[in-house]
Amino acid sequence: MSKRSGTDGSLLNSLPWTLAALAFSVLPHLQFLPIWVTAIFLACSAWRLQVERKRWRLPPAWIRILLALGCFIGVLASYESVSGVGPGSALLAVMAALKLLETKQRRDQFVLLFISIFLIMSSLLREQYLWSLPYLLVGVLFTMTAWLRMSDTRKVSLGQSIRTGGRLMAYSIPLMIAMWVFFPRIATPFWSVPIDTSSATSGLSDRMSPGDISSLSLSDAVAFRVKFSSEVPPPHKRYWRGLVLHRFNGRTWTGNEPSLDSNARKDITFQGEPVEYQVTMEPTRQHWIFALDIPSDWDLGQTYMAQQQQLARMQPVDQRVTYNAVSYPDFLLDSELSRFSSDYYTRLPDNSNPRAVALAREMREAAGSSEVFINRVLRKFNQEEFFYTLQPPPLGSNPVDRFLFESRQGFCEHYASAFAVMMRAAGIPSRVVLGYQGGEINPMGEYMIVRQADAHAWNEVWLPRRGWYRIDPTAAVAPERIEAGRSGAMFDGIGASWGLNAPSELLYQITMTWDALNTKWNEWILAYGPDNQSQFMEWLGMDDPNWRKMMLTLIVIVIALIAIISLLLIMRYRPPPKDDAALLYRKFTRAAGVEPEMGETPYSYFARLTNERTELTEKAGDVTSLYLDARYGPTELASMKNLENAVTEFSRQKKTRGGRETHSPAS
Amino acid sequence: MQQGNTLEKLPLSAKPRDALNAARKSLGSIILGKDGEISLALACLLARGHLLIEDLPGLGKTILAQSIARVLGLSFQRIQFTSDLLPADIVGVSIFRQESGQFEFQPGPIFAELVLADEVNRATPKAQSALLEAMEERQVSVDGHTHQLPTPYFVVATQNPSDQIGTFPLPESQLDRFLMRLELGYPNEENERALLIGTDRRQMLTQIRPTMNPETLTALQQAVTEVHMTDPLIDYVQALVRFTRESPDIETGLSPRGALALVAAARAHAYVENHSGVFPDDVQAVFGPVAGHRLKPASNSAYRTPAELSRYVLDNVNIP
Numbered sequence: 001m002s003k004r005s006g007t008d009g010s011l012l013n014s015l016p017w018t019l020a021a022l023a024f025s026v027l028p029h030l031q032f033l034p035i036w037v038t039a040i041f042l043a044c045s046a047w048r049l050q051v052e053r054k055r056w057r058l059p060p061a062w063i064r065i066l067l068a069l070g071c072f073i074g075v076l077a078s079y080e081s082v083s084g085v086g087p088g089s090a091l092l093a094v095m096a097a098l099k100l101l102e103t104k105q106r107r108d109q110f111v112l113l114f115i116s117i118f119l120i121m122s123s124l125l126r127e128q129y130l131w132s133l134p135y136l137l138v139g140v141l142f143t144m145t146a147w148l149r150m151s152d153t154r155k156v157s158l159g160q161s162i163r164t165g166g167r168l169m170a171y172s173i174p175l176m177i178a179m180w181v182f183f184p185r186i187a188t189p190f191w192s193v194p195i196d197t198s199s200a201t202s203g204l205s206d207r208m209s210p211g212d213i214s215s216l217s218l219s220d221a222v223a224f225r226v227k228f229s230s231e232v233p234p235p236h237k238r239y240w241r242g243l244v245l246h247r248f249n250g251r252t253w254t255g256n257e258p259s260l261d262s263n264a265r266k267d268i269t270f271q272g273e274p275v276e277y278q279v280t281m282e283p284t285r286q287h288w289i290f291a292l293d294i295p296s297d298w299d300l301g302q303t304y305m306a307q308q309q310q311l312a313r314m315q316p317v318d319q320r321v322t323y324n325a326v327s328y329p330d331f332l333l334d335s336e337l338s339r340f341s342s343d344y345y346t347r348l349p350d351n352s353n354p355r356a357v358a359l360a361r362e363m364r365e366a367a368g369s370s371e372v373f374i375n376r377v378l379r380k381f382n383q384e385e386f387f388y389t390l391q392p393p394p395l396g397s398n399p400v401d402r403f404l405f406e407s408r409q410g411f412c413e414h415y416a417s418a419f420a421v422m423m424r425a426a427g428i429p430s431r432v433v434l435g436y437q438g439g440e441i442n443p444m445g446e447y448m449i450v451r452q453a454d455a456h457a458w459n460e461v462w463l464p465r466r467g468w469y470r471i472d473p474t475a476a477v478a479p480e481r482i483e484a485g486r487s488g489a490m491f492d493g494i495g496a497s498w499g500l501n502a503p504s505e506l507l508y509q510i511t512m513t514w515d516a517l518n519t520k521w522n523e524w525i526l527a528y529g530p531d532n533q534s535q536f537m538e539w540l541g542m543d544d545p546n547w548r549k550m551m552l553t554l555i556v557i558v559i560a561l562i563a564i565i566s567l568l569l570i571m572r573y574r575p576p577p578k579d580d581a582a583l584l585y586r587k588f589t590r591a592a593g594v595e596p597e598m599g600e601t602p603y604s605y606f607a608r609l610t611n612e613r614t615e616l617t618e619k620a621g622d623v624t625s626l627y628l629d630a631r632y633g634p635t636e637l638a639s640m641k642n643l644e645n646a647v648t649e650f651s652r653q654k655k656t657r658g659g660r661e662t663h664s665p666a667s
Numbered sequence: 668m669q670q671g672n673t674l675e676k677l678p679l680s681a682k683p684r685d686a687l688n689a690a691r692k693s694l695g696s697i698i699l700g701k702d703g704e705i706s707l708a709l710a711c712l713l714a715r716g717h718l719l720i721e722d723l724p725g726l727g728k729t730i731l732a733q734s735i736a737r738v739l740g741l742s743f744q745r746i747q748f749t750s751d752l753l754p755a756d757i758v759g760v761s762i763f764r765q766e767s768g769q770f771e772f773q774p775g776p777i778f779a780e781l782v783l784a785d786e787v788n789r790a791t792p793k794a795q796s797a798l799l800e801a802m803e804e805r806q807v808s809v810d811g812h813t814h815q816l817p818t819p820y821f822v823v824a825t826q827n828p829s830d831q832i833g834t835f836p837l838p839e840s841q842l843d844r845f846l847m848r849l850e851l852g853y854p855n856e857e858n859e860r861a862l863l864i865g866t867d868r869r870q871m872l873t874q875i876r877p878t879m880n881p882e883t884l885t886a887l888q889q890a891v892t893e894v895h896m897t898d899p900l901i902d903y904v905q906a907l908v909r910f911t912r913e914s915p916d917i918e919t920g921l922s923p924r925g926a927l928a929l930v931a932a933a934r935a936h937a938y939v940e941n942h943s944g945v946f947p948d949d950v951q952a953v954f955g956p957v958a959g960h961r962l963k964p965a966s967n968s969a970y971r972t973p974a975e976l977s978r979y980v981l982d983n984v985n986i987p
Contacts, residue, residue, distance in 0.1 A: 579899070582899070597982075598982060598983060598984070598985055599951075599981045599982045599983060599984050599985065599986065600986070601946070601947040601948040601951050601986060602946070602947065602948070603946070603948045604948070604951075628942070628943070628944075628946050629943045629944070631897065631899060632895075632896075632897050632899070632900055632942075632943070632944040632945060632946050632947070633895060633897075633942075633943030633944035634895040634943065634944060
């Protein structure tokens, strides 16, 4: 029955530490995992701890198997897959929790701590923020401490364990740096990690259906950061062109798939002063590249201008990219528009939004000219009861009619859509541009932050001689949305829920400092990609760096570092190097053919040696006393010469005696 | 203030070393087959330490103490510790003299150069502490007057194993005041035979002559502190001390005071053994007596007795 007896409580000291380390490593995953994973993790931890405290029995194998199967099916049901970061980390967390239920001995705890390290590392697959580094360091230190507390049978103070763990980590820091510098960064990775599609919320949608989504969630996540090398344009010129939508089906605006149009750039006549800047764009997993309206040059590879002057890269932006660009806020675009294009950009579906179309035609006729008409429409938005709100009511079918005549509440998409429909109804070519508007200057880092909350939709209309030019109907309704120097939207979202109307200065300072730090982190740590690495390698003197050379260098450095660390450890824990006397004595014990035992003094060794081989007494005695005098006596007595002679004589005697004995044992 | 068996002081050989050798020889002739213990006892006294002999009754504890006193030419007093012994019985009392009209201090037996505290664990802690305080301070305070104890001053205490009936075991802090703790053990067959055949030991005791005087002893004590000690040996001592602190079998390792005691005792032993410097053998010889009563085995350790524990430490530390 011993198999079924309860635990003996021997893990009670180390188990809380293992649990704490495990919890710490699961922590960053939990917000992405289904809630039941957290529940299972907590339940198993509590259960295991109680088992140890109350000396209960661990659950039998069949329960554990059932639980494991259940959890596997649970993960499968939650994710419909078992591969990828989401299901992978869910499986790891759940299985770590279940492993607790069969943790009987120290070895099982080792496994748990390995899983803990693995979980810590896998959090990097999700995100590599600035806090990832301290989290990693603390997490590994935590695990190391748990490890030490588990391995140490002696009573060691917590401080001591942490110090030892810290020292072990300190040894690995040079290795870490070498790995970071030399591990080859490859443009197309060997492996690709499927990221949860559910978490890829950033980026603009490439279609627009005002009224479908009744509320816009404002994310203060950074879309991109900009450093201007020329003067920063005023807020009303900060329009970051993204994609252009030009097809309307009555509800939804859509655009083209990104494609190269070699004529697109030729259609632009640049005017005025250029603006030069550098954009660091967060990954969007889309093709669109953002530039200030309207870009003339950019240095991002495989990036082309598409038909409606939108920039697109052939590969989607999966990693953070940095590019330099030049834009001309003043421009003349498409001074001539072909009849076909003119038709195309005024096309509206039949029988949709009839009231809006009728109103537009009526207003156009009353206005007499397109310019007057445009102004009247804008004035209509501005002076009649239109409201800018982020929580507009749903609009149903004919959304433009509903918006213009009934709800009259909406955000940029509603206005842009309604405006474009009215223009088209009046025969003025128009389209919708999606991008970002605004951006706030971070005084800490002298750069501009453009957030997801700055996403915006505006219009372009074409008039003869003026070409395509930008009209932002939202500005007519809510000019503060455009003119705000500081992103108020972020605080509208967060601050409003706290009952704050204006952001406090302190919060603002903290946010800005944090973002500036993040920017440095991105610039110095995360931006170290293939390009930077080869540049750095060349700077270090490596000709034509490729991944083989870097890997080889890395291996050499790792071996060298391990050698240095081992040497340091040997020097720390080995006794000081043997002196001459000790070396001669070693020679003597070798010649005697009997190995001294641990803790055996020269005298006791001598006694043991001569106990069996009495004929050796004299010479061995000489060696022993000379050695003791030389090694432990005052220096004036030490005579290496005599000791060396004695050892030589002993060896000689040993040899001849030994030889004689084999030949004639009788003597 | 030398009382009791005051010995006649003889002109002695000029060389302390010869005197010491003679003392060893004399002692060896009385206590048979215990040369190692004699060396250790002498080393203890030369290192200015007090000696605790722990063993069963009848193994020659008292004889050893008495003969040491005689051979070294020290005044000797014996205090038999009993459960009704009072501190005043040890340190002395002040008596009112009618003729002078004053109190006069009547020194107790503790004022001898060598005090044998027999069966020290039979007395109450109060009486024990009177002795142990005197040992530590080397002075006695009675009625507000401080009386210096003689120099040289040694206490040889004997105690019965604490599992015997009617004992008050000395607490660890008191044990620490003894430099060494020795066990005599039974003599071997041969020596026991010689003992049975030979003259009565007590009678022999009266016949041995002192081999030195207090000055020689002081010179010896000085010489002991100058015994050479090399770096490898200090490494060895440190390794031993570290092991006692780190071993899972030992709950309380050696304190720095214990380490100092180990070094002092090893020096004295090296001197007694006439070594050119302190040898690892000296450290090993004194390790058990010095460290045995200072180490506390862990509750789950297989090594229960001081001897086992010392052996375990010595067998597991490499000699550098």
